[in-house]
Amino acid sequence: MGVSSSKAAMERRPLLEDVAPVYSALDDADESASDTSTLAETESVEPPPLNKFSRAETCWILAGLWSAVFLGALDGTVVATLLSPIGSYFNKSNQASYIGTSYLLSVCCFTPLYGQLSDILGRKGAMLLALSLFGFGTLFCALANSMESLIVARAVAGMGGGGYIVSSIVVTDLIPLKQRGLYQGMANILFGLGAGIGGPLGGWINDLFGWQAAFLFQAPILLFSFVLVSLKVNIRLPSDIENRSLSEKLRRIDFLGSLTLVGTVGCLLLGFSLKTSEEIPWSDPLIWGLFTASAVSGVLFIAVEKYVAPYPVMPLRLITQRTPLAVSMSNFFGSMAAFSAVRFIYFLYNVPLYFTAVRMYSAANSGLHLLPNSIAISTGSVFAGWQNTNNRMMRRTGKLYRLTLCSGFMCILASISIVLWNDDTSQIHLWFDIVPSGFGMASLITTTLIAMIAGVMKEDMAVATGVTYLFRTTGQVLGVSISGTILQAVLLQKLRLRIQGPGSAEVNSPRHSTSIISTLDPLTKAAAVSSYADALRVVFICQAAWNFLAFLWCIPIQEHELP
Structure with a gap:
């Protein structure tokens, strides 16, 4: 995981190379006297801070x-x-x-x-x-x-x-x-x-x-x-950037690359959205037409970024490097897993949906079960940052590799625990099994963002941050769309299998509203609850698989000294 001394020196340069330390409260209090003298010597020969x-x-x-x-x-x-x-x-x-x-x-x-x-x-x-x-x-x-x-x-x-x-x-x-x-x-x-x-x-x-x-x-x-x-x-910004004319600045915007990128992502996500919300079959010309348009736009986007755009919105030289690629893919699959717990189609969370449709809890009680996870999400990122700031080894070496792997592994453990939920699962597990996922994912996106920034050249830091968020947001929306599609497909299959004969007209009512389940006759109610349990388990298995892929993509991430 080492890099050449010349590249390491360049990677240690700040985003704005003339930026001075912000203020003393942000300086490392534990720096040695020799470090202080070195800093003083550096300041004596560098230009005034920008x-x-x-x-x-x-x-x-x-x-x-x-x-x-x-x-x-x-x-x-x-x-x-x-x-x-x-x-x-x-x-x-x-x-x-x-x-x-x-x-x-x-x-x-x-x-x-x-x-x-x-x-x-x-x-x-x-x-x-x-x-x-x-x-x-x-x-x-x-x-x-x-x-x-x-x-x-x-x-x-x-x-x-x-x-x-x-x-x-x-x-x-x-x-x-x-x-x-x-x-x-x-x-x-x-x-x-x-x-x-x-x-x-x-x-x-x-x-x-x-x-x-x-x-x-x-x-x-x-x-x-x-x-x-x-x-x-x-x-x-540096003077060579600020002194450019407006027309020159506009010429640096990758309009063609942006247009093909919008076509690639938009058509793909719209296809999944229409398939789920409108219940359109996969064979419908509209669905496969959107997916085909997405594939064609994707090929055009790669061609534009490689051969046409002088200042590409997503430089291929950046995304093909080891650490940026690993960070992008880990964020992509991690976001898919995190947002596979969300369904915007009927505006419910899949985990609370489990409590509402399978455990028959009230909506308020189901929402309360997310409270520990919400706290974990808020504190996980702070913990990762605190470790990086206050741990002497991490502060001096920038070693976040182990913390990144531990965060990814916590997400896998949480996913497996949720997959194993059944009628005999204790209340402690129902309350706290999801917590490692929130804590681990919040920590993961923090450490991988730092790894991305430290792993690219100074002039690529802003674009690299945008690329990271692109993969993250794409994973989020795909997680929503794919999990909703899987849930509805499995749920409809199980309902049709379990509800037949005179009660077959009730097949669609539990899919559109979970509040109807409690009003059904005992046999139909049991069939609906079991069908939801089976469908949600498939979604949770997919979530575990995506978390595992995110963990695998964390392994190639390289450690670089933090500037």
Whole structure:
């Protein structure tokens, strides 16, 4: 896992090569006297710092960035709560799933563009563009007068939502890489907080003021973030980048590569979404036509990135390197596993769905079983960052390899435990078996992001961050789509097998609403419960397989000294 001395020297250079230490609180308190003298000698020969911020200025910058992260998480769970009342309002409940799908597709397709835009427009310009698109999209959602216009508005909001990776790039500019994980964990706490309170808050606002108000109430947080980013995020790029003309900057944007990328990801995810939500057969020309279009766009995307684009949005030379490829694939399969526990089709989580449809718990009780996992998600990333910051060996060597493997292994253990759930499983297992998955995945995405940043050249760090988020978001949406498809296919097969004769008309009712199960006659109820148990076990097995693949892709990750 060693690298040549010349490459290692280049990899130790910061993203902005003239950036000085941010402030003394971020410096390593345990540095020896010789390290201090070496630093002094270095400063005596290097040019003045390009970016230097006081502690207060840095706090304001982080407040502006992290308020946007909080808002993004809040918006996701608020909208998930509003899907049912919105569908009823427009009398188009069958189309409500496209509200979530359009946003996810847009985020997934536009996320990698912001890594490139942050180098072209600057950190502030890219972040303000993201906030503007998200703000306009959210405002149009509140003013939408039809389901179709609302779906389009959510797609516009998703174009801005993909830009939140700029906050991660800015933190990399400001924070020493050996402390990067701790700050990523702090951001994840805010993300978890926003996701946790979004659902109850959205429901409360909807009950009092209507679903339109739930979009409008996000405006103060958005305005707060926009003002702070405008005033405080004054990250200067090297002069050779800042002095380019606007036309030259625009020529560096990979429009053709972006278009083919959108076609590749969009057609693939739309095919899975239509197959699941509309129950269209695989043989339908629309489904295989979308998959064919995705494959053709994928080939064109690779050709454009390799032979046409002078500044590709996803450089193939980057993704074919050992560590970037391993990090990208581990994030892809890990996100598939994590989000295979989510079904946006009927707006339920598969784990709570197990408690609702198999254990016959109330919705409130089912939701409470996710509380330990939510806490684990919020603390896992902080733990990984704290280990990297406070453990002497990791701080001096940047060795996150063992922690990465341990995190991946925890996800596998959790998946296997959930697969083994049955009627005799104790309450302790039902409450805590999922915890290692949340803790491990949160830690994994932190350590792999640090490995990606440390494993690429200085000029590739922003693009590499965008590539990481691209694979992560693609895995998330595929996990949602594929798990929903598998669940519905197995569930329908088992229901048709178990419910025959006079009661065969009841086959579809348990699939569309779990609340109907308790009203069925005893024999049909038992058949529905058993069918859900079998279908969910297949989904959980797939989740375990994806976690195992994520673990395998963690093995090739190389360790590099953290600058």
